[in-house]
Amino acid sequence: MSPPAPHPRTHPGLAGGVASGVAAGALWGLVFLAPQLLPDFGALQQSVARYLAYGVLALALLVPRWRRATAPLGKAEWRALVALSLLGNLLYFVLLASAIHAAGGAATALIVGLVPVVVTVAGVRRHHASGPRLRALAGPCVLSVLGMALVAVDAVRAGRGLNSDAASSIGGLACAVGALVSWSAYSVGNARWLERRPDISSRDWSLLTGVATGGLALLLAPLALLWDASAHEPGAWLRLLGISSALALFASVVGNAFWNAASRRLPLSLAGQMIVFETLFALLYGFLWEWRLPGLLEIAAIACLLGGVLWCAARHAPAQAPAHAG
Structure with missing residues (x-):
């Protein structure tokens, strides 16, 4: 039986949810370093390697209790896991690395940092969505957008792009927009499934997503090898294996578990x-x-981004109820 629904103005576990969200962000931020650490491998190869490792690790953790973890799942849940795996993992990482x-x-x-604005708007527009209305969250969203704009101005002024070719840079920005759309769709869809199936733990849902992602990565492995037939030194392959395994453990298994805990404890507009x-x-x-310090514009951008999050949290805080485990 599902637990009784909280009062529409109540958000249990706010502090724990925020802490889980911060932890997930800290681990996911590592993903942005991977393409710079693996310049010899294409985006598809990096994605397949990372998510094969994720799938193997998730399956190993689930094997001892596979029947119990999969018993509540029907065809609809498996289809959702495959779709979420494609949107939030494989497609997102290919677009991000590109x-x-x-x-x-x-x-x-x-x-990609505009995801919070997109998800927040989607959260408050949901039917029967709890928490403050969109008008009350306009200020935090505007502050977040301002922070993103400051980052953009600084990047253009400093010329820190990895590719100076204009056409290629435009293509890269288009990939970034695609990653924004892909991750936003994943975030909203994943939160809805966690809300729909409170009987499935956040940890199990994360690991099951990993198994589905690993299966998709296995299907794409031949294409990844054929897509880039360049010869690589053994050391390069070992580096790919090591970085992919580290990302699978920290960003995918642990990071996704934190994110699912945050999604379950927080209203979508705050998550x-x-x-x-x-x-x-x-x-x-x-x-x-x-190995440098942030510039003045970057410091201002970080202040705006943090201010937007804290402001948004403050809009939800008056409705906070005593925390309990999610």
Whole structure:
């Protein structure tokens, strides 16, 4: 039996949900470094390697209790897992890696960083959606967009793109927009399924998504090998394996588990704002990778992004109820 629905103005576990969202963003931000660490491999190869590793790891964790974890699933749930795996994992990462190679990490983080605004708007427009109305969240959304715009201005002014060819950069920005659409659709769809099936734990749903993603990656493996027939040194393949395995563990298994916990504890309008932390951590890791301090515009952008999230959280806080485990 499903637990009784909370009062429409009540959001149990707000603090825990926000903490889970921050943790997920910190781990997902690592993904933006992968294309820079693996310049010899194409986006499809990186995606297939990462999600094959994710699938193997998720399956290994589920094997001891496979029957119990899959017993509640019907055809509709498996179809949803496959669709979510394609949108939020394979397609998203291919588009993201392509965008970073062609347009640079900062510009890509900027565009993908608009996911919080898209998801927040989708959350408050949902039928019977709880939490404040869109008008009350307009300020936080505008502040987030301003932060993204400052990142864009700084990236263009500093010329930090990885590819100086105009046509290629435009293609990269188009890939970034595609990644934005793909991840937004995943975020909304995943939150709805977690809400629809409260009897399935966040951890199991994450691991089952990994199994579905691994299956799709296995189907795409021959295409990934044929797409780029370039010869690679053994050390390059070992680097691909190591980075893919690390991303599978930290970004996919652990990061997705944190995100599902946040999605279950927070209203979609607030959960969407949590994705801002992926952008913030992506920028932080980028600064560490380039071994430099952020410029004034970048500091202003980070302040706007954090301000938007905290402002959005404050709009929900008056309705907070005592936290409980999600």
